[in-house]
Amino acid sequence: MVGITMVTALTAKTVKNDNTVQINKSKFFFSITINIFMTNFKYFLKYTTIMSENNFPDYITFPRTFEKYRWYKPILVLIIGTIVFLALQALLLVIFSAAYGSDSINALLLQGYESLNSEVGSYIGYLSVAIFLPSLYVATKIVRDRPFSSYSSSRGGWNWKLFFKSLTIPLAVYLIFEIMNTLIHGQKGPNTLTLTFFVICLIIVPLQCIGEEYIMRGLVMQTFGSWFKIPVLAIVLQSIVFTSLHPYSILGVIGVFMQGICLGFLTWRSNGLEAACALHSVNNLISAYFVALGFEVSSSVITPYDFASTIIVSVISTLALYYVGTKKGWFEEKTEKLW
Structure with missing residues (x-):
């Protein structure tokens, strides 16, 4: 997951052993995450209760x-999509x-998210999800x-x-935080x-x-929305499904759930997948490149630091993109052709 720089001086205490230092850092990251989330929660609720100001149908x-x-x-x-997906998946592995x-x-497939630390493992991992789209x-x-x-x-x-x-807003946010994190923590691998x-x-x-967004925020979220006619409920339910497909440790699961909420909210308020696809693409591209550079390590086990960084960067990117997109009228443009 993408790292984020924290000012460790805020937690500077005189400690005598590494365990105490680790506990203090964990508490700090959790407290920062909670504060950021609660600060923006009212903002989130405000905009989830406002109906679309344009004439587009609710997505x-x-x-x-x-x-x-x-x-x-x-x-x-x-x-039917699952059958097509499995056939394409088998072809990809062949x-x-x-x-x-x-x-x-086979060895790479057994490594989980650790396989993304290798070039071939990354290709398999990304392509195996991309085939959601043709399916x-x-x-x-x-x-x-x-x-x-x-x-x-x-x-x-x-x-x-x-x-x-x-792409522009989340790219700026992710690069700033990732570069600052790199300057503090340095190289983690080759x-x-x-x-x-x-x-x-x-x-x-x-x-x-894009393939993952079409399935999660497209098919799954629209299905729940059409069944229950409650957009907020559909956002939560699709995020649960989204989380179930990401086998991280418990902190990673919570982090993915919150990312799913952010992507669902962005899709709903923009009446389309483009903004969520852009945010998702920036997150995964920055992660792929910084892992390859040796500044990050892909792992199924998520630390409190990674957990906090995921929540903070996701929330900031989502709200910033939604704010700018709304102010600039990005979400008001109609695409003429239905195909």
């Missing part, structure tokens, strides 16, 4: 506006096994309950201009970054994030 309940909508059709999409050997690939597309075309673009937004489809503009890895990740990591 979360958008599927109900289509004539062919039936409550059970999202389940059919999920079943290709990588042929290229790198089945034994080495959902095929399933949607088979079930034919609504246009595929209705997963993109309730503004008429995917807006590339909005996506690229939405520098393995290559031009090939940089370029490939620049392509497949956003695809991975």
